[in-house]
Amino acid sequence: MIAVALVTTAMLSGCSSLPPPTNELAGAQQSVARAENADADQYAAAELANARNALGRAQSAMSEGEEDDARLLAESAASWGDLALARSRAASTQADYDQRRNEIADLRQRLQLGADDAGPAPLAWTEPNVPANADAQTAMSQRLIALDADARLQGMASYERLQARQSVDALANVRKSDRAQATQVAQRRVETAELSARTEATRRDVDRLDRERSDLLVEASRQEAERARQEAERMRVEAQIQMEEAQRLRASVEAESAARMQAEEIILDVAGDQKSKLSAAREKEAALARQEAALTGAGSLPASKRDARGEVFTLDGTSFGSGKSTLTAAASANVAALGAYIAAAPTGRISIEAHTDGQGEADANQQLSQRRANAVRDTLANAGVPKSRMQATGMGETAPIADDGTAAGRARNRRVEIIVADK
Structure with a gap:
């Protein structure tokens, strides 16, 4: 917003009292960098090339003391960079949307469900009806009005819309010598706002399709x-x-x-x-x-092996914070997934054995291991495993499996074993 205001002032006053355009140049560099990081070289090569070219010219003008030209060229570079970013995001989001729709169609056919009746993504849009004799400022204003009136896009790309509105409104007072360039910048800002809003709406639809796909995969399983x-x-x-x-x-x-x-x-x-x-x-x-x-579940099953006791799942030492008995978010999700597996599979009794390394007092390690065993038991119970089938035991430091004198050995000794007996 500040950059737009400064450029507008520059066009009106000649920038004689404005500070050097270092902020505008920094903003343009950031716009180009964001576009490059979003694979604009693949999806918006022409726009990115224009942004790089305008930025190089702005930097040259700055080094030659032509601050007015540097400021205007920096704004042009920023508008090209933002448009390249918007096009790249739109292309990748549309590809995600199409992929999800195809996957869902395949799953619905496999499950013998009816065809999906979802409409096209918001990126599939029709240009607003603008009279052929309308001037550029009027045409862009009507495009912004049509964008604001689209109920599907309410609340989306607010910053890009504000930039576009400021650029369009500034055309009324811009100097005649700068009007052509200001009009081009405004057109890019309007197109960026349109693309950004529709891309946000499409990303929302992709998230919805992800949930539908997950539900269909569960049903197929x-x-x-x-x-x-x-x-x-x-x-x-x-x-x-x-x-x-x-x-x-x-x-x-x-x-x-x-x-x-x-x-x-x-x-x-x-x-x-x-x-x-x-x-x-x-x-x-x-x-x-x-x-x-x-x-x-949101997690994956912990690593497992099979021995004389049954199937043994192991949570490593990173499943808890140091000295803590609360599972990390990732470990909690993995234990919940294990609970779903145990509830669905024909298994016998479950033994939960928590171990610590030999650091610290033995009594404190024993109590900590018992609390950790209880935490795993309670998470399994929340996932549907009856507590009557489980026994939680804190083993403390009594059963190491590696050399406790080394950091690597202590890391292996800190573990929780969930032994699932065969039915």
């Missing part, structure tokens, strides 16, 4: 899990029927040793084959439960 459960039940019934048939064969050939041996071989083959199928089905069900937990 649930349907896949249900199909896996049905397949497991079908194989169980099939195995039972085949087992009964094998038993009938055994009874029918019991009188003859050779026939009995043949029946035993059939039984073993059938039992082994069905056991493998049921095991594979259970593994698939557990994997789908992991997917569902990850989709439902």
Whole structure:
């Protein structure tokens, strides 16, 4: 706003009493840098090139003592840079929107849902109807009025709209020699305001599509899990029927040793084959439960391994602040995802064992580890795991797994293990 006012004053008075345009040059440099950081070289190459050119000319004018020219060129560079930024953001946002729409269409088809009836993104717009004989200032004013009247864009790109309005209003008092350049700057400011407002609205739609996509992914995972459960039940019934048939064969050939041996071989083959199928089905069900937990929660499952105790998930020492018993936001999300997995999968009892390193007093470490074990238990309970199935134990510094004399070893010793027994 200050830059626009200073440039307007420059056009009216010749800048004889204005300070050197160092602020305007700094603002122009920032505008160009923002556009470059937003990949304007890819999406708005021409606008970015114009911004760089105007900035270079402004810097040259400044070094030659031509402060009036430097000020005007800096404003031109800033308006080109802001337009390049707006175009780049609009292009990348539209690409995000189209990608989300395509993903949602694929998911809806996969789930046999109806077609999505969402309208076009706000970036798909129609130019306002401006009379052909309107002068440039009137035409730009009407474009801003149309932008303000669009209910979808209320409250969006307020700063860009203000810059555009100031640039357009300033045309009424600008010097004739500067009018052409001032008009071009105002046109770029109006276009920047239009693009920025529609881009904000489209980004809001992208966020909405992200939520819809997540819901559809959860539903797809649930349907896949249900199909896996049905397949497991079908194989169980099939195995039972085949087992009964094998038993009938055994009874029918019991009188003859050779026939009995043949029946035993059939039984073993059938039992082994069905056991493998049921095991594979259970593994698939557990994997789908992991997917569902990850989709439902904001986090991901902690690292895990399997040993004689069952499946062991480990939270490392970064899951809590130093000396604290409150889970970090990321660790809390991961434990919540683990809770969703445990609630969905067929598992046995859960043991929570918290460990510290050997730094500090043993009693204090024991109490801290118990509080941390309790915090993990409570987070799992909030995610749907019954407390009656869980036991939280603070192990203190009694069970190190690495050399506690080194920082790396102490970091490994600070951990919480969640042991999920097989059902």
